[in-house]
Amino acid sequence: MSAALEEASTERGEFIRISEPEPGIWVLRLNRPEVMNSWHAAMRRELADVMAEIAASDARVVIFCGNERAFSAGEDVRGMAGLTDGGTRKFRAVARAIHASFDLIEAIEVPFIAAIEGVAAGGGMELALSCDFRVLGGNARMGLPESNVGLIPGSGGCSRLVRCVGAPRAKQIVMLEGVMKAERANELGLVTRLVEAGQALDAALEMARALAAKAPLALGMAKMVINTCADVDLETGRRLERLGQSVLKKSNDHVEGAQAFIEKRKPKWTAT
Template structure:
């Protein structure tokens, strides 16, 4: 177990997979300053460790991944808090991690919880998961990346409908529109997330990190620039020991042993 400095977030290493759990089940894992501090501390602990190859985010209990912000703190937010955009900057950090990230979504993922899930590379939902950005009910908007990430995942029209109405959707609809990548029974959720992480860890680690970088950044620019990023990244990999090992293993009909797996 890694000390995050707060009981509101737990962090542990399962093999080479870091599991970060929002731990406020009594309030549906609502986000408060302590949770943000805990996630920051977990990222600080895991980001530079060579024995960590992927990160899974989840919520304690069966009812909620993260059911949004703690309204008791939201009441006191001011113009300055909006400009600081602490949660937005934290989720940008999650999105920009070199490590692959997986959201294992159990129960409600609303507001900032949905935004945390959307900042991850892969989203796996339990059958009881529910997703929404209902901030307009509170007289605010999704301010931790939701106005930007949702449309990139599900398209502009669906994003506008969900944000403007605050409608909450179930896991099957989330899968159908592309908000999540798979839906599994609740009791299989963590196993599915860890299995996905282990599948990624069996690949070339540099290839995985560069692929993530190129896909993410290419999506934010025009195709020509994205193809240039792809070409440069591939050139680096062609010159790497990792490519040599992967190709040799394939020809020799044996599992590849990449350096970070030793």
């Protein structure tokens, strides 16, 4: 575990352990080590609750991590057998609930970082794709192996992957690659930063500090505008940029940032 986390206040939560090692920086540690941090219904419910808490908080940056063996191996196969017992309509309702938690990560106007050691497969990789940044340790492995069991990545994997690396590479990753080593994931454009094995969380904390030092409203607006621009035409994207800029122009943080620049000092952000 990172030295910063060892010195942090006591973690809370059951399947998703929450700590705040530094003001404004939240670390969410996936905590089902006996099954490689794979997902089950209770863990997904806890994730939804944590996302609601973050949305209402003053968090500046959020980091997801696991342990040295696994970020997350995806859905717990022991709980999958009964998902279609109530018919396909019930299954699609469950799928919508899974999507909803990952969608919140994209929607909350705070930067999210996935710090990945070990395996991030299936739903684990889909969680990582929903984050804004991915930091991988050298021994990490990522992949979407659902085709090996007759499925496709169905919790945002296909749709987010297209936005991340484009359709040709998305097809390659889903249909050919399987679970990839960190270097290969980096070659295919999935990685923000590749570091030595065991250093992903420390590198993510370093990135989080850099983000937390910036204007929070501006980062949130940038995340929202960039995510939306991926889904709209160029002119609509430009209009959204202008609208977002006009909102920030009226903010106290912009006034403070400009004044701090003139006075050659660090700005004091208030997120207002």
